[in-house]
Amino acid sequence: MLKKGSKLNSILTGTCPKCQNESMYLDKNPLHLGSVLKMNENCSHCGLRYQIEPSFFYGSMYVSYGLNVAIGIAAFIISYVIFKAGIKTAFIAIIASLVILFPWVLRWSRNIYINMFVSYDPKTK
Template identity: 85%
Template sequence: MLKKGSKLNSILTGTCPKCQNESMYEDKNPLNLSKVLKMNETCSHCGLRYQIEPSFFYGSMYVSYALNVAVGVATFIVSYVFLGTSIKNSFFAILGSLIILFPWVLRWSRNIYINMFVSYDPLNSKK
């Protein structure tokens, strides 16, 4: 479904944005909350250093805010507009969806952020 070489492939799978052959994370399971943000230092396949500069991933907080707003708005539209629940129940639905999606949003925000700065290189993919 996701073609290797696309940014979407790297974002959704959490693979190295440069070669897309290896996971950036020590533990591929985002539900292991103690290791949800533990990343490898470099890609063992292409050698890309993930921490491009000190505190590089602080910028991913802004991406995380945008993703959380999108989740909140989508949940509100589904619960309040389509399901016809009260504002109070919609609030609890938003809160629940943000808590449930928390580990994925954390990783997706990092994946999106690093993919803004690093592009796929097919030559590194074949090494």
């Protein structure tokens, strides 16, 4: 499932989308909120520049919006439909899940966005 060369591997692990040999982020732990979005300039292995153009990652806001909507819908379905909670409890579950998953959504949205434009190159050794 997470074998090297798949986009899913690069998205979930935060590795370089071109060579998948190193992390794009200075701090691999997304729970360190002060450095959750601090990235390396280039991949030290293949030389890929992560900031492809100025303000490149502004587009990841749209990906983040989609991820947050999907998480909110999933939280609602799980709490309201499966656990038969009330509307207020379902709303609290949505807010809690969005707050808890916030650091991961930030990184996943950037990872998904850069993987839309950069593909894995097996020739990069």
